[in-house]
Amino acid sequence: MxxxxxxxxxxxxxxxxxxxxxxxxxxxxxxxxxxxxxxxxxxxxxxxxxxxxxxxxxxxxxxxxxxxxxxxxxxxxxxxxxxxxxxxxxxxxxxxxxxxxxxxxxxxxxxxxxxxxxxxxxxxxxPLAGYTALQGLRDAAGVRPGQRVLINGASGGVGTFAVQIAKVLGAEVTGVCSTRNADLVQSLGADHVVDYTRADFAAAGVSYDVVFDLVGNRTLTDCRRALTATGTLVLSGGGMSEGGSLVGPMGLLVKGRVVSRFARQRVQVLTATPSRESLATLAELAASGKVVxxxxxxxxxxxxxxxxxxxxxxxxxxxxxxxx
The missing domain is CATH 3.90.180.10 (Medium-chain alcohol dehydrogenases, catalytic domain)
Known part of the structure; x- marks a missing residue:
């Protein structure tokens, strides 16, 4: 073959x-x-x-x-x-x-x-993008109806699923993306869109119950600044800047694990794993049209x-x- x-x-x-x-x-x-x-x-x-x-x-x-x-x-x-x-x-x-x-x-x-x-x-x-979004929001963050959720990297593979799944879970969703992708993120159901070329979500003075970071281009301090006092930061993947070519995005994830031991805010390092249950849930959401x-x-x-x-x-x- x-x-x-x-x-x-x-x-x-x-x-x-x-x-x-x-x-x-x-x-x-x-x-x-x-x-x-x-x-x-x-x-x-x-x-x-x-x-x-x-x-x-x-x-x-x-x-x-x-x-x-x-x-x-x-x-x-x-x-x-x-x-x-x-x-x-x-x-x-x-x-x-x-x-x-x-x-x-x-x-x-x-x-x-x-x-x-x-x-x-x-x-x-x-599969991978879908269950990463599902497990990050539903399982790691425990998103509940009425919560405010920010997704950094909302136009990417995982991000486009995360916007839709957060809405299914009943959240008020803010997506962070570039200018060219703002319309896409809004069309997926985001209540608000932050264009990172024009605004800084960490300095906007808005607090979120959950920040789902899919990019790793901001420091842990920046991400936590955008959280409520008892909010949850979920880290998945990340950029190379935190660890260079030796450890890459794992550098940010290691820092997240250390901070999570001492912070009042929850810092969850996501390790998404494939499962029959996750795939079945994604199939059901796609069949119903709730996730496209x-x-x-x-x-x-x-x-x-x-x-x-x-x-x-x-x-x-x-x-x-x-x-x-």
Missing amino acids: KAIVQERYGSPDVLRVGEVDRPTVADREVLVRVRAASVNARDWHVMRGDPYLARLVFGATRPKARIRGTDFAGVVEAVGAQVQGFAAGDEVFGEAEGAFAEYVSAPEDLVASKPPSVTFEQAAAL PAVDRTYGFDEGAEAIRHLEVEHARAKVVIVM
Whole structure:
């Protein structure tokens, strides 16, 4: 089968479309013929082996996993001997290593049925970004109706889901983004939009019950200044400025864990993990129309390197999807 593979760390130029063996399916796995796969920041971090400390997980000198991608949507080709929830021909979406390929084998627990009203491209955009937003707001922050929530990075892959999920949870939502993305964030349901090129949310004198930081371009002090006295700051990801190429965004997350031990305000470092429950919840929200995956643009399979380049360099808004 064809797949987007890499043999060494580097720029998108290290990616190529090559022939690899079709994956086998274990007893509790589902083999899916991929129709669409979305690109996440994780893909270009692994591609570059950046930050360097992450190579302890990714692979010291080259990536352990040759095929990039994790989020997919497609049609079940075969199921393992102990799989009961799916059958050949089912339309599904989920998460598994090696999604940028014609076929992917995924654990049954990390696959969910695709709602008929949701396209394959939209379904592929759901997993990682969707459950990061869901777990960050619902679980880590415990957002309740009537609370004021600020989302820093509201136009990104996670941010576009976070705006919608915060509204589903009953919050008054403020999204922080650039001028060109203000209309998008407002169209997703944000009650207020802060254009960071013209205003500083940390200096505006407005206090929020929850600040969900998806960018990492502000200090912990700045983010906490925008909170109420007992508010919650949720950190997810972050920029390279806090730790450089050695530890990257992990620097900000480590600081967050330290501060959380002493501050009256809650500082939660989000470690989002895929689960059957999260995928099922996202499917239900998408089927009802309460959450609509926002896709910035799509690329053909042979343009996989350009899709990752666009996400990394062009500050893509919403999700970028590769169509098989």
